[in-house]
Every structure is written in structure tokens, then in C-alpha cells.
Amino acid sequence: MITTCDLLKNAKKISLNAPLSTEDKNGALKAMASSLIENCEEILAANDLDVIKADGTVSEVMIDRLKLNKDRIEAMAKGILEVANLPDPVGKVLSATEHNNGLVIQKTSIPFGVVAIIYESRPNVTSDAAALAFKSGNVCVLRGGKEAYNSAYAIVKALKKGLNKCNINEDYINLVEDTTRNSANELMTAKGFVDLLIPRGGKGLISACTQNATVPCIETGTGICHIYVDKDADVDMALKIIDNAKTSRPSVCNAAEVCLVHKNIADKFLPKLYKNFYESKRVELRGDANVLKYIDVTEATDADFDTEFLDYIMAVKVVDSVEDAVEHISKHSTHHSESIITNCEKTADYFTSRVDSAAVYVNASTRFTDGGEFGLGCEMGISTQKLHARGPMGLSELNTYKYIIKGNGQTR
Amino acid sequence: MITTCDLLKNAKKISLNAPLSTEDKNGALKAMASSLIENCEEILAANDLDVIKADGTVSEVMIDRLKLNKDRIEAMAKGILEVANLPDPVGKVLSATEHNNGLVIQKTSIPFGVVAIIYESRPNVTSDAAALAFKSGNVCVLRGGKEAYNSAYAIVKALKKGLNKCNINEDYINLVEDTTRNSANELMTAKGFVDLLIPRGGKGLISACTQNATVPCIETGTGICHIYVDKDADVDMALKIIDNAKTSRPSVCNAAEVCLVHKNIADKFLPKLYKNFYESKRVELRGDANVLKYIDVTEATDADFDTEFLDYIMAVKVVDSVEDAVEHISKHSTHHSESIITNCEKTADYFTSRVDSAAVYVNASTRFTDGGEFGLGCEMGISTQKLHARGPMGLSELNTYKYIIKGNGQTR
Numbered sequence: 001m002i003t004t005c006d007l008l009k010n011a012k013k014i015s016l017n018a019p020l021s022t023e024d025k026n027g028a029l030k031a032m033a034s035s036l037i038e039n040c041e042e043i044l045a046a047n048d049l050d051v052i053k054a055d056g057t058v059s060e061v062m063i064d065r066l067k068l069n070k071d072r073i074e075a076m077a078k079g080i081l082e083v084a085n086l087p088d089p090v091g092k093v094l095s096a097t098e099h100n101n102g103l104v105i106q107k108t109s110i111p112f113g114v115v116a117i118i119y120e121s122r123p124n125v126t127s128d129a130a131a132l133a134f135k136s137g138n139v140c141v142l143r144g145g146k147e148a149y150n151s152a153y154a155i156v157k158a159l160k161k162g163l164n165k166c167n168i169n170e171d172y173i174n175l176v177e178d179t180t181r182n183s184a185n186e187l188m189t190a191k192g193f194v195d196l197l198i199p200r201g202g203k204g205l206i207s208a209c210t211q212n213a214t215v216p217c218i219e220t221g222t223g224i225c226h227i228y229v230d231k232d233a234d235v236d237m238a239l240k241i242i243d244n245a246k247t248s249r250p251s252v253c254n255a256a257e258v259c260l261v262h263k264n265i266a267d268k269f270l271p272k273l274y275k276n277f278y279e280s281k282r283v284e285l286r287g288d289a290n291v292l293k294y295i296d297v298t299e300a301t302d303a304d305f306d307t308e309f310l311d312y313i314m315a316v317k318v319v320d321s322v323e324d325a326v327e328h329i330s331k332h333s334t335h336h337s338e339s340i341i342t343n344c345e346k347t348a349d350y351f352t353s354r355v356d357s358a359a360v361y362v363n364a365s366t367r368f369t370d371g372g373e374f375g376l377g378c379e380m381g382i383s384t385q386k387l388h389a390r391g392p393m394g395l396s397e398l399n400t401y402k403y404i405i406k407g408n409g410q411t412r
Numbered sequence: 413m414i415t416t417c418d419l420l421k422n423a424k425k426i427s428l429n430a431p432l433s434t435e436d437k438n439g440a441l442k443a444m445a446s447s448l449i450e451n452c453e454e455i456l457a458a459n460d461l462d463v464i465k466a467d468g469t470v471s472e473v474m475i476d477r478l479k480l481n482k483d484r485i486e487a488m489a490k491g492i493l494e495v496a497n498l499p500d501p502v503g504k505v506l507s508a509t510e511h512n513n514g515l516v517i518q519k520t521s522i523p524f525g526v527v528a529i530i531y532e533s534r535p536n537v538t539s540d541a542a543a544l545a546f547k548s549g550n551v552c553v554l555r556g557g558k559e560a561y562n563s564a565y566a567i568v569k570a571l572k573k574g575l576n577k578c579n580i581n582e583d584y585i586n587l588v589e590d591t592t593r594n595s596a597n598e599l600m601t602a603k604g605f606v607d608l609l610i611p612r613g614g615k616g617l618i619s620a621c622t623q624n625a626t627v628p629c630i631e632t633g634t635g636i637c638h639i640y641v642d643k644d645a646d647v648d649m650a651l652k653i654i655d656n657a658k659t660s661r662p663s664v665c666n667a668a669e670v671c672l673v674h675k676n677i678a679d680k681f682l683p684k685l686y687k688n689f690y691e692s693k694r695v696e697l698r699g700d701a702n703v704l705k706y707i708d709v710t711e712a713t714d715a716d717f718d719t720e721f722l723d724y725i726m727a728v729k730v731v732d733s734v735e736d737a738v739e740h741i742s743k744h745s746t747h748h749s750e751s752i753i754t755n756c757e758k759t760a761d762y763f764t765s766r767v768d769s770a771a772v773y774v775n776a777s778t779r780f781t782d783g784g785e786f787g788l789g790c791e792m793g794i795s796t797q798k799l800h801a802r803g804p805m806g807l808s809e810l811n812t813y814k815y816i817i818k819g820n821g822q823t824r
Contacts, residue, residue, distance in 0.1 A: 017766070018762070018766055103776055103780060112798055196798070196799065216798065237820075240821060326428075358814060359815040362816075362817070362818045363818070363822075365822065368822070373511065374517055374815065375517070385628060388799045402768070402769065402802060405776055409646070410775075411657075
């Protein structure tokens with residue numbers, strides 16, 4: 001048993017080595033993917049222990065999140081191979097300046113060093129996060145939920161075997177053994193040892209990290225995403241987009257939770273929304289008083305406009321203008337993704353220039369906020385804050401930079 | 413009197429407007445510069461109050477930092493005009509992707525929103541920080557030290573007059589009236605109101621901010637900068653660079669504090685360093701036991717290797733190898749600027765790839781770590797952390813980004 005403190009000291013030490021070459025990293029990623037497949041039985045046996053322990057104590061949905069099978073392990077391995085095929089973000093010259101005294105100043109991308117990830121029960125996060133952190137040149141410290149500890153341990157063991165096979169220090173990938181709150185707190189406050197902390201999970205975990213972390217931390221995740229149907233919207237397009245944004249995968253953070261409707265289009269739009277969602281019992285609508293004038297749906301409480309339902313539920317509100325919509329969003333959004341449906345370019349520009357969210361859409365579904373869809377190839381999470389990275393975080397966002405300056409005796 | 417809380421609410425509201433045009437911002441900056449000159453007498457009178465109050469209670473150096481005169485106010489005005497001439501960082505398309513379904517995804521630079529700056533007694537920081545925050549499209553909230561409050565108030569009053577003259581909301585620039593710790597704590601924890609907090613000042617202030625801030629915060633400043641004289645160094649070049657790095661302006665953060673010397677060159681190098689610095693009484697050298705074998709200087713304590721002297725004092729240590737030098741730096745550096753003096757490219761590469769600092773030099777003085785010297789045109793401070801910005805922060809570093817995505821009905 002290694003303490004979190006010793007684990008961090010060792011991780012920091014490794015991170016101070018020169019970055020691994022692209023070739024070495026890609027070779028190791030391929031070995032890690034193979035090792036997951038080779039150790040499939042062992043991982044499934046470990047996962048069984050977690051599932052048996054959880055059975056009866058948590059919801060079916062949670063059990064499903066936790067449970068692995070051969071297909072899921074193969075998908076994890078495939079994910080690692082995809083990361084191997086992505087371009088290496090490390091060592092890029094981001095900008096170069098030649099000083100008039102001859103100094104050459106190169107802003108060069110480098111790994112953060114030690115990246116810690118605190119997450120919850122989905123076992124695939126273990127391999128995803130490890131692969132992304134490793135490819136971006138970082139030493140990763142994984143701290144998963146106790147419900148999935150056996151699974152995470154078996155997965156990390158397999159990944160380490162892959163590293164060993166390539167003669168790369170297996171401690172590039174680390175799993176924290178202590179799954180109590182103590183270890184989470186240690187990671188949040190390990191100044192000088194954790195160069196970047198990324199919490200991945202529910203609201204409680206993320207706010208604990210942003211409140212308590214004294215190490216650099218990126219807030220991810222929760223998405224109270226809005227779709228605003230402007231007076232100049234194409235009603236059929238609006239319906240199609242809202243349907244997609246709400247129902248294609250309601251449990252993810254880029255799903256829409258709130259629909260704002262301009263008062264001038266409410267009579268045309270709301271009955272159709274009602275028919276598509278409420279009458280057909282596909283989605284529960286919760287409307288404010290003005291919505292209830294048009295359609296007979298559940299009455300919304302104030303809290304409904306501040307809730308990430310992650311379910312077949314949508315809050316609906318009538319607004320007076322695009323200004324009113326933007327103001328509502330500024331008060332209730334989690335700065336993840338918002339969309340306007342309009343044919344008026346001026347109104348669209350008003351919306352995109354004022355809505356302060358990671359992704360602001362015109363006439364498209366919020367469901368596109370995703371590393372793969374944005375061309376990043378992968379994703380470590382979606383940042384909902386503004387420092388360093390905003391929106392989907394790919395490999396480049398797991399790098400920082402330093403200035404390397406070469407001279408021949410220059411003084412100032 | 414406006415409370416900090418009300419001031420922040422108002423600042424946030426203004427920050428949600430569409431960004432000002434480049435033309436409007438530059439016009440306003442010119443008006444602010446003129447207004448500083450026009451209100452010179454009033455500013456000097458206010459400054460006198462601060463100086464009289466401080467006189468006898470603080471050092472001469474502190475009084476000199478605090479004191480304004482006509483030349484210094486003109487320099488402040490000139491600084492604002494220089495900011496007006498810099499390119500506007502806002503609204504740049506940082507990258508663009510067209511999804512194969514036709515969605516156009518543009519990563520676009522935008523201001524953070526509300527930028528709060530907590531600083532100490534130098535009055536020129538008030539106008540510098542205000543100009544940089546304003547040009548980068550942010551609403552700024554300045555919270556200076558109580559010793560310079562009258563000066564800061566008069567300067568902000570003049571800047572606001574400039575904004576008014578251009579019909580721009582004067583509350584783009586704000587001064588916190590409360591100079592007790594309460595207001596600093598309020599800024600550090602104003603989640604949802606402060607989008608970026610930048611502390612500028614001594615170690616105590618900066619560590620208070622990084623320890624207590626729950627809003628995004630950038631650590632700036634303290635520099636325990638190292639110069640490593642390798643066995644393959646040109647001794648004369650090393651002496652020239654160290655002289656410049658130590659003595660050209662010892663009170664700034666990019667000045668060198670520690671000299672590490674390879675054991676194989678110690679006998680050639682140290683007596684010359686002694687002659688240039690110690691014998692001539694220009695710089696006090698504090699050497700470790702191995703240094704004392706070569707030259708008769710003050711004996712260094714352990715603490716000397718962790719001290720930002722900001723004075724004519726330098727700690728000196730003999731190391732066994734470049735590996736040893738890098739290890740010492742990794743333990744004692746503040747990650748600001750370090751330099752290696754060597755003619756061996758391989759050793760230089762070892763050093764630049766492993767030293768984890770914002771600026772890593774080969775054969776040049778650490779004194780170049782500066783926004784102007786790096787081609788940024790200006791500087792809000794020097795970040796010594798890795799999240800978002802590293803090294804000198806110019807206008808671009810005071811921007812974040814959002815994704816603006818335009819479609820015609822796309823769903824996923």
C-alpha cells in the first residue's frame with residue numbers, strides 16, 4: 001500500500017523527466033490497449049466484486065454505469081488506440097519572436113506535469129483519462145469512486161503491464177488506493193505536486209473541488225443548457241433541434257434543459273411542442289405562468305429553471321425579447337452550451353456576442369458540444385469555466401507552455 | 413460610498429454587454445491619457461496626502477515607490493497611449509472547423525468579463541492595470557493598498573473623466589473603496605462576479621490569494637531566478653550575464669538570486685565572480701561550504717537558497733553536474749526564470765527540457781522576462797503558474813474564448 005503523499009512525490013519526480021517521444025507514447029498506448037484485452041477476464045472478475053457490492057444499494061442506472069462486459073472493455077481498448085492516432089500536442093512552437101538583439105524566444109507547448117483526476121463510478125473513465133493524460137505527456141494520478149475501486153485497480157494494473165512491456169516507467173499512470181475523502185482533499189491541496197486537477201462527475205464533487213482546491217483546478221461539467229426560440233425562428237427547425245437536444249441522450253451534460261420562447265411565436269410554437277413532447281408522453285414539460293396560457297402542462301417552480309434534469313423533463317418559459325432571453329440565461333446558465341433558433345442574423349449576433357457560455361449556437365443542437373464533434377478527436381471533459389480551457393478539453397488543453405530563449409550572451 | 417458587493421454586481425452587468433469596438437476603446441484610452449495630464453495637480457495633491465501619512469512609518473524605498481511627480485504622471489499617460497496602439501486581442505477567430513454536416517465552429521477570443529486586480533502601493537499600477545484590462549475588453553475592479561488610496565482614487569477619477577468624455581460607461585473602471593482585508597476576501601470569493609483575479613505584489617498577498625480564492629486566480633510574481641554556470645561555459649560571458657541579471661535592477665522579479673556553478677569550472681569562475689562582486693563591494697555573495705573552498709565570502713544558510721533577496725545579495729552553490737543543478741532548481745525555484753550558461757548544445761537541451769519554469773534561457777540574462785522584451789508590447793504581471801498563462805501576461809492573456817457555432821438546423 002502506497003500513501004497518496006508518497007504516490008504524489010513519485011509522480012512529481014517522474015514528471016520532471018524530459019517528455020517521452022511521440023513514438024514511445026504511441027507504442028505504449030497500443031500496448032496498453034492490447035493489455036486491456038489480454039486481461040479482460042481479470043478485469044471482469046474485479047468488476048463483478050464491485051457490482052455485487054453495489055447491488056441493491058444503488059439504482060439500476062448506477063449499476064449499469066458500473067457494469068463492464070467484454071464489449072465495453074473492447075470499446076475502452078479501441079478508445080486508447082484512437083488516442084494513439086491523434087497528433088502529439090507536446091513540443092509545438094506556439095509562437096516565435098526574434099528580439100532585435102538576436103535572442104530567439106520560442107513559446108513551446110509542454111505537459112502540465114502531474115494531472116490528477118477525481119471521478120466517480122464509471123470504470124471507462126479510468127482508461128480514457130489515463131490515455132489522454134499519458135498522450136499529452138503528463139503523469140496521471142487517478143482517484144476514482146470507492147464503488148468502482150476493484151474495477152479501476154484491475155484496469156490500471158493492465159495499463160501498467162502495457163507500459164512495462166515497452167520499458168516505460170509504469171508509474172506514469174497511478175491509482176490512488178485511499179478512496180476516502182482524505183485522499184480527495186490531499187489531491188486538492190497538494191501544492192507543488194499536482195499541476196492540474198480535473199474533477200469529473202456530479203455537481204457535489206465539482207463544487208467541492210472548486211471550493212477547496214488550492215492547486216490549479218478546471219471546473220467541468222454541469223450543463224443547464226438553454227434553447228431560445230426567437231420570434232423569427234423556423235418553427236419546424238426549432239422543434240427538430242429541441243427534440244434532438246432533449247431526447248437523443250438526456251443524461252449527458254450537453255442535453256438541453258430549458259426552452260425559452262419569444263412571446264410573439266408562443267402561440268404557433270408551444271402547441272406543437274406540446275404535441276411532440278407532452279401529449280405523446282415523451283418529455284414532461286414544466287411551464288411558467290405564461291406558458292400555461294397556451295398549453296396545459298405541469299407548472300414550473302423557480303427551481304426548475306436551475307435544475308440539470310438529465311432526464312425527459314424540460315422547463316419552458318415565455319420571454320418578451322432576445323434581451324430578456326439573454327438576461328435569463330445570464331442568471332441561470334452554467335455557461336456550458338446555449339442555442340438560438342432564428343432566421344434574423346442581427347438577433348443571432350446579439351445572442352452570440354452576449355451569451356457568456358463555452359459554446360453558443362445558432363440554429364443547431366447543443367448536443368454538438370463534444371471533443372469529437374469539435375474536431376479535437378477526444379475529450380477529457382467539458383470546461384465550464386474561463387481560465388485556460390473552455391468547452392471540450394482535448395489533448396492540447398492538457399498542455400501548458402514555457403518560453404525557451406536562446407542567446408549568445410545577451411544582457412539587458 | 414459604494415459597497416464592494418454592489419460594485420461587483422454593477423461590474424458584472426456591464427461585462428455582459430457586447431464588447432466595445434476597437435475604435436471606441438482606443439479613443440477612450442487616448443482620452444484617459446489626456447485626462448491624467450489635465451488632472452495632474454489634483455492627482456499630485458492626493459498623492460501628497462498618502463506620502464505625508466506614510467512618512468516616517470515606512471522605508472525610504474517604499475516612500476519612493478509611493479511618490480508621484482509630474483514626470484511619473486506623464487509616464488503613466490504615455491503608458492496608456494502605448495496600450496492604445498497595441499492590437500486588439502478581442503474577437504479573433506483562434507481556430508475554425510467545418511463539421512462534415514456543414515456546422516461552422518469558430519473558437520473566438522473574448523474578454524474574461526470582470527477582472528479584479530489586488531495590488532499594493534505603486535500608484536502607476538492603477539493606470540497600467542486599468543488600461544490593459546480595458547483594452548482587452550474587460551471591466552476592471554481595482555483594489556489597491558490603503559497606503560496609496562488617495563492617489564488611486566484621484567487617478568481613477570481622472571480615468572473615469574476620460575471615459576465620460578467619450579460617452580463610455582465610466583464603470584468599466586472601478587476602484588474598491590474599502591481597503592481592509594474584507595474587500596480582498598470579498599474579491600477572492602466573489603464566484604459568478606469576478607471572472608479573473610490577479611494579485612500583484614509581495615509573497616504574502618499572492619499566497620493569500622492562491623490559498624483563499626474560489627474565483628479563477630493567476631499567481632504572479634515572486635522570482636527566485638537561477639543562473640547555472642556549466643562546466644562548458646564561457647566564463648566571461650557568464651560573468652557578464654550574471655552581472656546584468658543581478659545588478660541592473662535588483663528589486664525586480666526577473667533579477668537573478670542564485671548562482672549554481674559546476675564543480676569543474678569553480679576554480680576558474682568563482683575567483684572572478686568574487687573580484688567583480690564581492691571584493692568591489694558591489695554584491696554580497698553567500699556561498700555554500702564548497703564555494704568557501706574557493707573564495708572567502710559570507711557563508712550561506714539554507715534559507716538563502718529560498719529567498720527572493722531583491723537586493724545586492726546572491727547565493728552561490730557548487731553543483732556536481734547539470735543534473736544536480738536541475739534538481740536544485742526543481743526544489744528551490746519559483747518557476748519564473750532560469751538560465752544556463754554553456755557552449756554544449758546537449759547540456760543546454762537537457763536544461764531547457766527539464767527545468768519547469770515560465771522562461772528558460774540559454775546564454776542570456778533572466779532580465780529579459782518581460783512583456784515588452786517578449787514582444788507582447790505590455791504586461792499585466794508575470795505568471796508563475798501553469799494554468800492559462802505562463803510568464804509575461806499581455807493583452808491576449810487577458811482574454812478567454814468561446815465557441816460560436818453556426819448551423820441551419822443540424823442535429824446529432
